Amino acid sequence: xxxxxxxxxxxxxxxxxxxxxxxxxxxxxxxxxxxxxxxxxxxxxxxxxxxxxxxxxxxxxxxxxxxxxxxxxxxxxxxxxxxxxxxxxxxxxxxxxxxxxxxxxxxxxxxxxxxxxxxxxxxxxxxxxxxxxxxxxxxxxxxxxxxxxxxxxxxxxxxxxxxxxxxxxxxxxxxxxxxxxxxxxxxxxxxxxxxxxxxxxxxxxxxxxxxxxxxxxxxxxxxxxxxxxxxxxxxxxxxxxxxxxxxxxxxxxxxxxxxxxxxxxxxxxxxxxxxxxxxxxxxxxxxxxxxxxxxxxxxxxxxxxxxxxxxxxxxxxxxxxxxxxxxxxxxxxxxxxxxxxxxxxxxxxxxxxxxxxxxxxxxxxxxxxxxxxxxxxxxxxxxxxxxxxxxxxxxxxxxxxxxxxxxxxxxxxxxxxxxxxxxxxxxxxxxxxxxxxxxxxxxxxxxxxxxxxxxxxxxxxxxxxxxxxxxxxxxxxxxxxxxxxxxxxxxxxxxxxxxxxxxxxxxxxxxxxxxxxxxxxxxxxxxxxxxxxxxxxxxxxxxxxxxxxxxxxxxxxxxxxx
Amino acid sequence: xxxxxxxxxxxxxxxxxxxxxxxxxxxxxxxxxxxxxxxxxxxxxxxxxxxxxxxxxxxxxxxxxxxxxxxxxxxxxxxxxxxxxxxxxxxxxxxxxxxxxxxxxxxxxxxxxxxxxxxxxxxxxxxxxxxxxxxxxxxxxxxxxxxxxxxxxxxxxxxxxxxxxxxxxxxxxxxxxxxxxxxxxxxxxxxxxxxxxxxxxxxxxxxxxxxxxxxxxxxxxxxxxxxxxxxxxxxxxxxxxxxxxxxxxxxxxxxxxxxxxxx
Numbered sequence: 001x002x003x004x005x006x007x008x009x010x011x012x013x014x015x016x017x018x019x020x021x022x023x024x025x026x027x028x029x030x031x032x033x034x035x036x037x038x039x040x041x042x043x044x045x046x047x048x049x050x051x052x053x054x055x056x057x058x059x060x061x062x063x064x065x066x067x068x069x070x071x072x073x074x075x076x077x078x079x080x081x082x083x084x085x086x087x088x089x090x091x092x093x094x095x096x097x098x099x100x101x102x103x104x105x106x107x108x109x110x111x112x113x114x115x116x117x118x119x120x121x122x123x124x125x126x127x128x129x130x131x132x133x134x135x136x137x138x139x140x141x142x143x144x145x146x147x148x149x150x151x152x153x154x155x156x157x158x159x160x161x162x163x164x165x166x167x168x169x170x171x172x173x174x175x176x177x178x179x180x181x182x183x184x185x186x187x188x189x190x191x192x193x194x195x196x197x198x199x200x201x202x203x204x205x206x207x208x209x210x211x212x213x214x215x216x217x218x219x220x221x222x223x224x225x226x227x228x229x230x231x232x233x234x235x236x237x238x239x240x241x242x243x244x245x246x247x248x249x250x251x252x253x254x255x256x257x258x259x260x261x262x263x264x265x266x267x268x269x270x271x272x273x274x275x276x277x278x279x280x281x282x283x284x285x286x287x288x289x290x291x292x293x294x295x296x297x298x299x300x301x302x303x304x305x306x307x308x309x310x311x312x313x314x315x316x317x318x319x320x321x322x323x324x325x326x327x328x329x330x331x332x333x334x335x336x337x338x339x340x341x342x343x344x345x346x347x348x349x350x351x352x353x354x355x356x357x358x359x360x361x362x363x364x365x366x367x368x369x370x371x372x373x374x375x376x377x378x379x380x381x382x383x384x385x386x387x388x389x390x391x392x393x394x395x396x397x398x399x400x401x402x403x404x405x406x407x408x409x410x411x412x413x414x415x416x417x418x419x420x421x422x423x424x425x426x427x428x429x430x431x432x433x434x435x436x437x438x439x440x441x442x443x444x445x446x447x448x449x450x451x452x453x454x455x456x457x458x459x460x461x462x463x464x465x466x467x468x469x470x471x472x473x474x475x476x477x478x479x480x481x482x483x484x485x486x487x488x489x490x491x492x493x494x495x496x497x498x499x500x501x502x503x504x505x506x507x508x509x510x511x512x513x514x515x516x517x518x519x520x521x522x523x524x525x526x527x528x529x530x531x532x533x534x535x536x537x538x539x540x541x542x543x544x545x546x547x548x549x550x551x552x553x554x555x556x557x558x559x560x561x562x
Numbered sequence: 563x564x565x566x567x568x569x570x571x572x573x574x575x576x577x578x579x580x581x582x583x584x585x586x587x588x589x590x591x592x593x594x595x596x597x598x599x600x601x602x603x604x605x606x607x608x609x610x611x612x613x614x615x616x617x618x619x620x621x622x623x624x625x626x627x628x629x630x631x632x633x634x635x636x637x638x639x640x641x642x643x644x645x646x647x648x649x650x651x652x653x654x655x656x657x658x659x660x661x662x663x664x665x666x667x668x669x670x671x672x673x674x675x676x677x678x679x680x681x682x683x684x685x686x687x688x689x690x691x692x693x694x695x696x697x698x699x700x701x702x703x704x705x706x707x708x709x710x711x712x713x714x715x716x717x718x719x720x721x722x723x724x725x726x727x728x729x730x731x732x733x734x735x736x737x738x739x740x741x742x743x744x745x746x747x748x749x750x751x752x753x754x755x756x757x758x759x760x761x762x763x764x765x766x767x768x769x770x771x772x773x774x775x776x777x778x779x780x781x782x783x784x785x786x787x788x789x790x791x792x793x794x795x796x797x798x799x800x801x802x803x804x805x806x807x808x809x810x811x812x813x814x815x816x817x818x819x820x821x822x823x824x825x
Contacts, residue, residue, distance in 0.1 A: 003765045005754055005808045011662070012746055015815060018663045019742055026661035028725060029578035031814055033571060034658045035686055035702070035717055038813050040563050040645075041654075042688065042698040046764060054646035076694045076771060076803065103696040130646045170802075195795045197803045198694075223796055224778030231781075 043103050047073055051098040058128050060095060063265045064088055067258050068095035077105075077198035078221050080177065080257040085204045086464045087260050087267075090121070093173055093200050094129045101131065106170040106198060108146050109133075112191075113175035115151035116404070121175070122149045136160075142167060152179075156190040170197050177201035180220060181213035192220055211236050214253060222256055270441075271470045272463060276487060277367075279359050279478050288323065288351045289316045289481060295344070310482075312348075314380070317483045318447040320355040321383035327352070360476050361391050364444055367474060368397060368424060374440040377426045378458050380447050385426050388446070392424060399424035427458075438466040445475045448486055450520045485537065486520070563645045569629040572643070575653055579660070584624065589633030590640060595622045602656050664816035666725040668824055673732055679819035681707040681738045683745040684716050686813040689757065693768030693806045701753065704818070704825070705745050707738030712752055719825050720818065735819050742817070753810055765806035772804030 018025065043050055049069055052060065060068075064087075071079045071092075077100065081089050100106035111133065113121050118135050125133035125147065134141055136150035142163045152174070155164055172194055174180070180188050180201075199221055218226050226232055226249075236249065262269065281289060292312045308330065315322035327345050334341065368375050377399075379385055385401055392399045400414050400422045418425040419439055440462055449455055463471045477487045523536040563571070569591065576583060576593045579602075585592035595603065600622035601610055613620055626640030627649070634640075643650050670677055682704050689699040704716030713719065729735070740748070779800065783793045 003762060003806045003808050005757060005810065007750055007754075007810045008812055009746075009750075011812045011815075012743070015663050015746075016743060019665075019817065023665065025727065025816070026664045026814070027578050028661075028664060028666060028727070029574060030657050030661035031664045031816070032721070033574055033578070034661050034814055035700075036571065037654045037657060038686070038688060038700055042700050043696060044698070046691075046695045046697045056644045056646070072695070076775075104690070105692065105694070105696055130648060132648070193792050193795065195799045197799045219782065222775070222778065224775075224780070224782030228782045228784055 049095070049099055050102045051095050054098065054102060055129060058091075060091055061088065061265065061267065063260045064092050064095060067092045067260065068099060070258060071096050071200070072099055075256060075258075077171070078196070078200075078256065080201045080203065080217065080221060082203050082257055082259040084260065084262050085460065087262065087265060088465060089202045089204070090124060090175075091128075093175075093202060094125060094131070096200060097125075097171060097173065098129050098131060100171060100198060108167060108169050109148070109171045109173070110155075110164065110167070110169045110194070111147070111149040111173045111175070112152040112155055113149060115153065117175065118149050118151055125149075139163060152187055152190070156186055161190065165193065169195060171199065172196050173200045173202070175202045176204075177217065178203040178213075181216050183216040183219075188216065188220070196221070218253065218256055225256060226252060267465070270463070270467050272459070272473060273470055274473045274475065276475045276477060277363060278484070279363055279476055281478055281481075282355075282357060282359055284351075284355045285316070285320075285357075285359060288320065288348075288355055289313070289478075291348060291351050292316055292323075313482050314447065315383075317360075317478045317481050318379060318381050319358055319361070319384040319387050320352045321387040322381040324349065324352045325381075325383040358387070358391070360446060360478070361388060363476065364388070364446065365392065365395055365397070367444065368392070371442050371472075373423075373442060374418070375424050375442040375444060376437060376440055376462065377424060377444045377446050379426065379428060380449060382428055384446065385428050388426050397424060398422040399426050401425075402427040404428070436464060436466075437461050438464055438468075441467065441469040442472045443474065445473065448475065448477070448483060450486065485533070565630050565644065568643060568645065568650065572627055572629065572650075572653065575657060587634065589630040589635070590626060590628045590638060592640075593625045593627070595625060597622050602660075603652060658813065662814045664814070666727055666816065666818050667729045667733065667735075668818075668820045669724040669726040669730055670733070670821050671724075671730075675732065677730075677733050677821060679729075679733050679735045680822060681736060682716075682818040682820055682825070683707055683740075683742055683749070683815070684720070684818055685746070685749050685815040686717060687753065688811050688813055689753070690809045690811070691762075691764060691806070692809060693765065694771070694803050695764075695768075697764075700813075701756075703749050703752065705740070705749055706825075707740040707742070707745055708736060710740055710748070712748070713825055716825075723820065723824055725818070729819070733819075750810075757808060757810075762806075768804050768806045772800060775800050775804070 049065065049072070051068070052058075052065065063083075067081065067083075071077060071081075077096070081092055083089050083092070097106065097109065111121060111125075122133045122135045125131040131147055132145075133147040133149050134145040136142065136148050136154065139159060141148055142160065150160075154160055172191075174191065180191055182188060183192075201217065201221055203217075215226055215229075215232055227235070292309065295309050295312075308326075312323055312326060315326055327349055331337065331342065331345050364377065377388060379388065382403070385403075389399050389401055398421065400417045402411070402414050402418075402425055406414065414425070415437065418437070425437070425440070443459060443462060445455070445458070449458075459471065459473060475487060477483045519540055523533055523540065569588075572591055573583065573586060576591070576599070579596065579599050581596050581599050582594045583591065584594055597620050600606075603625075604623055610620075612618075626638065628634045628638065628640045628642045631642060641647070641649055667679060670679075684702070684704045686700070686702045689701060691697050691699075702715055702717035704713040704719070705711070706713075738745075776797070779793070779796055
């Protein structure tokens with residue numbers, strides 16, 4: 001045997017000193033207890049998981065336990081956890097971390113997550129796993145605390161960066177690791193230079209798409225696993241999609257990546273029911289909308305980008321308050337506005353003032369009263385949010401607001417208020433992320449985001465593990481407006497709402513045409529005629545459909561492969 | 563550790579540390595801490611410092627530890643204790659610290675004749691085999707300091723013997739022929755020889771894993787000439803991850819004076 005044996009002899013002098021001075025000696029009962037404890041803490045086998053028996057209040061799902069076991073036993077503690085959304089990657093990571101801590105293999109841990117999730121991670125590790133994780137707020141935390149949660153954007157900047165590089169981390173966990181797919185970025189470079197003894201990369205977005213991204217991510221985790229850059233790109237073309245064709249490469253990737261699919265976990269998911277509710281504008285609302293639409297044809301406005309017009313149009317579908325707010329800002333922020341510009345806006349403001357009711361709000365109220373249970377209303381605009389809160393209050397319905405900008409404590413407080421006291425939660429877009437509301441099963445989409453992913457996130461707040469009822473989704477769309485186009489041409493065509501959680505991101509990453517929102521903006525902003533718009537929209541939805549079908553074919557082919 | 567075992571353990575711990583048990587209910591323990599135990603467990607040095615400076619009346623805290631939530635009264639306020647909870651691990655640490663070294667005599671009950679007591683050195687250790695995985699072995703070794711006899715599983719022998727911290731009447735101790743210091747070295751050498759005769763495929767396998775990853779790493783950096791810093795970091799990380807190591811850590815130990823027939 002050629003393994004060095006370290007014998008801890010620091011205690012010897014201490015012991016001899018006690019012998020020489022005849023004590024003081026310990027208590028026999030405690031002496032026996034200490035040995036009892038050791039016998040309980042001893043890890044008798046290399047294999048198996050110790051963590052679950054230390055976590056009596058956590059019942060991990062079978063696939064989560066299996067994943068943790070795989071990572072510890074077969075992947076040597078370096079893995080990409082790429083489960084589909086909602087299967088509990090955080091739990092898996094927590095289990096692995098706990099296992100290593102119990103075995104005494106890991107002490108110093110760095111956890112890098114998106115800024116909005118820092119507190120949540122720390123809380124979950126503390127409450128579910130009894131791991132004393134600390135959020136990084138002061139720079140001494142890096143050195144003094146063993147388990148630190150921080151955002152990557154903070155960590156990569158000096159002075160933090162330098163301090164972090166000096167730490168000797170045993171385990172590094174990175175959430176949303178797909179953001180590291182580009183090896184030219186600062187974030188990538190920062191993570192690459194970290195010492196990674198054990199390392200977990202978490203991502204919900206499958207990276208089976210571009211070969212370059214896979215190479216970058218795997219090389220971050222385990223440099224050389226896919227060969228070096230030159231050799232790799234000689235074998236596989238940079239932009240190719242050949243990963244799925246190449247069995248060998250697929251096997252290699254599977255050695256460092258675990259991806260559990262919803263279908264394989266055997267978890268029963270509740271259904272989604274979608275109801276589209278078409279709404280008619282009142283005459284004055286229609287008048288406002290049409291006046292905005294006319295702006296498109298006016299010279300001055302084209303220069304201020306079609307963006308503003310588009311925004312106003314969408315806002316008009318939401319509430320007059322939202323329109324007013326934007327108009328006011330346009331007046332204030334424009335440098336040296338021309339006379340015509342000012343007149344134009346004041347003209348619109350006049351129109352806003354003539355609107356006497358919000359047809360959507362009327363409908364929402366009716367619906368909420370009918371549902372007679374907890375409801376979440378999503379809107380894109382803060383002005384609408386405020387208005388709705390006021391409007392519902394007028395009719396005796398209690399509601400709480402929710403925004404992404406709220407501090408963690410306030411978010412939790414609002415969630416609590418909603419759960420215990422209020423009937424309605426009104427959230428703006430940014431509020432969609434990082435909060436779980438599975439005690440509620442009704443969503444009203446007061447207006448629709450243009451990015452299907454964002455819509456998926458909204459629904460994901462309530463349709464997740466722990467939701468016991470079927471989820472009801474009500475989509476409001478004003479007839480004969482941009483909104484109806486989006487709904488009809490995009491969302492309904494791709495069956496977005498009926499999809500299972502996480503399926504959408506699979507599909508969208510298949511499409512390599514960039515940001516979907518930009519495309520939609522382009523379609524609505526630059527199309528000269530209704531006809532052109534329709535054709536472009538159909539094009540887009542066909543592409544999504546295509547990707548969808550591609551995926552179906554693939555999942556047949558990949559059946560039986562993990 | 564089951565919940566009942568934890569309950570029993572906590573009870574033993576506080577009793578051994580002379581804390582009055584206010585309530586011992588199947589679902590929870592209510593304990594009045596002594597000043598020493600408050601200082602040991604409650605982590606409030608400023609309070610004690612302030613009290614000592616001002617000469618106030620010490621008011622050690624009372625702890626309510628819930629060991630079985632179902633059996634405990636519903637609105638009871640207290641800390642829920644289970645195997646993973648930080649409080650329990652604090653108590654574990656404290657137990658180990660408070661009873662690291664011990665000296666005991668066999669309570670033989672011979673009142674007629676003078677009984678000689680033989681000195682034994684006891685060492686309880688944990689051996690850890692570590693690479694990217696880990697396992698532990700608990701060892702309790704006893705060494706008689708007169709004739710050098712070595713006994714494994716010594717602690718289990720001790721559990722069957724009645725022991726007392728004061729030398730019993732009609733007893734005398736024999737002076738060790740083996741000095742405690744060299745006794746320790748003997749035990750250390752013995753442990754090492756036991757380890758050397760053990761099966762170490764785990765270490766060989768770890769080395770194979772290590773070499774494999776190292777090969778990959780070398781290959782990855784083949785073409786890159788500058789930027790050697792991250793290569794070195796990665797290399798060190800692999801060493802830390804895989805390098806097989808064996809560690810013997812000391813749990814506790816002591817001197818035991820036992821009759822000739824005891825072991």
